[in-house]
Amino acid sequence: MIWNETKECMSRDEMTALQSKRLVKLVDYVYHNVEFYRKKMQAIDLMPGDIKGIEDITKLPFTTKDDLRDNYPFGLFAVPNSEIVRIHASSGTTGKATVVGYTRYDLDVWSECVARCLTMAGVGKDDIVQVAYGYGLFTGGLGAHGGAEKIGATVVPMSTGNSKKLTTMMVDFGATAIACTPSYLLHISEVLAAEGLLDKIKLKAAVCGAEPWTEKMRHEIEQRLNIKAYDIYGLSEIMGPGVACDCAFHRGLHVCEDHFLPEILDTATLTPVADGVTGELAFTTLTKEGIPMIRYRTKDLTSIDHSRCECGRTSARISRFKGRVDDMLIIRGVNVFPSQVEAALIEVEEVTPHYMMIVDRVNNLDTLEIQVELDPKYYTDEIRAIETMTKKISHVIQQALGINAKIKIVEPQTLVRSEGKAVHVIDKRKLY
Numbered sequence: 001m002i003w004n005e006t007k008e009c010m011s012r013d014e015m016t017a018l019q020s021k022r023l024v025k026l027v028d029y030v031y032h033n034v035e036f037y038r039k040k041m042q043a044i045d046l047m048p049g050d051i052k053g054i055e056d057i058t059k060l061p062f063t064t065k066d067d068l069r070d071n072y073p074f075g076l077f078a079v080p081n082s083e084i085v086r087i088h089a090s091s092g093t094t095g096k097a098t099v100v101g102y103t104r105y106d107l108d109v110w111s112e113c114v115a116r117c118l119t120m121a122g123v124g125k126d127d128i129v130q131v132a133y134g135y136g137l138f139t140g141g142l143g144a145h146g147g148a149e150k151i152g153a154t155v156v157p158m159s160t161g162n163s164k165k166l167t168t169m170m171v172d173f174g175a176t177a178i179a180c181t182p183s184y185l186l187h188i189s190e191v192l193a194a195e196g197l198l199d200k201i202k203l204k205a206a207v208c209g210a211e212p213w214t215e216k217m218r219h220e221i222e223q224r225l226n227i228k229a230y231d232i233y234g235l236s237e238i239m240g241p242g243v244a245c246d247c248a249f250h251r252g253l254h255v256c257e258d259h260f261l262p263e264i265l266d267t268a269t270l271t272p273v274a275d276g277v278t279g280e281l282a283f284t285t286l287t288k289e290g291i292p293m294i295r296y297r298t299k300d301l302t303s304i305d306h307s308r309c310e311c312g313r314t315s316a317r318i319s320r321f322k323g324r325v326d327d328m329l330i331i332r333g334v335n336v337f338p339s340q341v342e343a344a345l346i347e348v349e350e351v352t353p354h355y356m357m358i359v360d361r362v363n364n365l366d367t368l369e370i371q372v373e374l375d376p377k378y379y380t381d382e383i384r385a386i387e388t389m390t391k392k393i394s395h396v397i398q399q400a401l402g403i404n405a406k407i408k409i410v411e412p413q414t415l416v417r418s419e420g421k422a423v424h425v426i427d428k429r430k431l432y
């Protein structure tokens, strides 16, 4: 298929026209090439001709992660395996892996989208980019890699696993950009500080994503490393990193909406909500050949803004993620997102942004313990000081979450640092 009609900075009408044209073609494509979609459409008496533009999107059925698992491994592919040139997969915590396949054209689109994101972060052909997302079945490493190569940057495929080597090479190679998870970058900043290398780096930009993080955490990273940090979003079912990224104005993430049509859905009714209203993000892949997705429910919570950005780009922007529908903890009836804890802790000067939430149930009552690390320069054995600090943090958490939590202050460097997606929650209630 040839999809090559994209023009930069289209007007909203031009974008709608392009999306509509592509959607019509896509629906016809999946109807004739993926039995799963054909059966789903037949079940509701929907024919490809009934979809005339994006205004008809709500007529189409949703797709979920379970659909991918139920059709494991290749059941949703629209092309024979001879056309598939790459497989990625994500395992999740339960069930079978979700497997995705890319044609050569899909890989081209992917690197184009990541290249757009890196360009938004000011990264170009003169930069030396350390890619420190995991390489392998996870899309982070190879996805970022493809985009960085596309813009002609010098790519250093570090992957994860050896922070000391990474920091040494960051200095020796004069790396100017890094792509990794925000939590890993915080860890790298600690390693650089411990090695006395902070003033020897040439880093100017970081493109961070794959996990929720807050605006405050971005500032923290920027301050520690004296760089600019950008938020990149994506998911393997849709493509991988590069579905959206924020620009220098940080007023939401620009969606590559010529390739991915976003919808924000009311979490209860699954009907589209207005701009600015938070709901579940769904995507329809407008150009994907290997494994096209129709109204894929991401479970990620965000809102959308279709107005023109100060940077001049006209693409729709999704706000920084509030969490996932299924990350949401319900503790004593209150909805709690780990990102709220992170945002609250970052307000407390004496603690680091590393934390672990342990949720349990004692005598039928939910309990929440939050383990936090003090900044080494504030760490003390003095019981009185620890008590005062604990009280202070309890208050901040109570204000942020609306529930009480037991705060446990742990010694610096105690909590496990992640190299990939950070794990911030142990929910023991699920074990019963």
Ligand code: DLL
Pocket (backbone or CB within 6 Å): 090, 133, 138, 139, 140, 208, 209, 210, 211, 212, 213, 231, 232, 233, 234, 235, 236, 237, 240, 241, 242, 298, 300, 321, 324
């Ligand atoms: O995490 C792809 C990726 C790699 C994105 C590197 C950015 C950078 P999955 O493993 O399929 O793919 O996980 C996708 O991660 O649905 C979100 O819940 C979360 N996520 C990804 N980026 C962000 C972000 C990759 N910038 C899931 N902010 C998504 C918040 C994010 N959450």
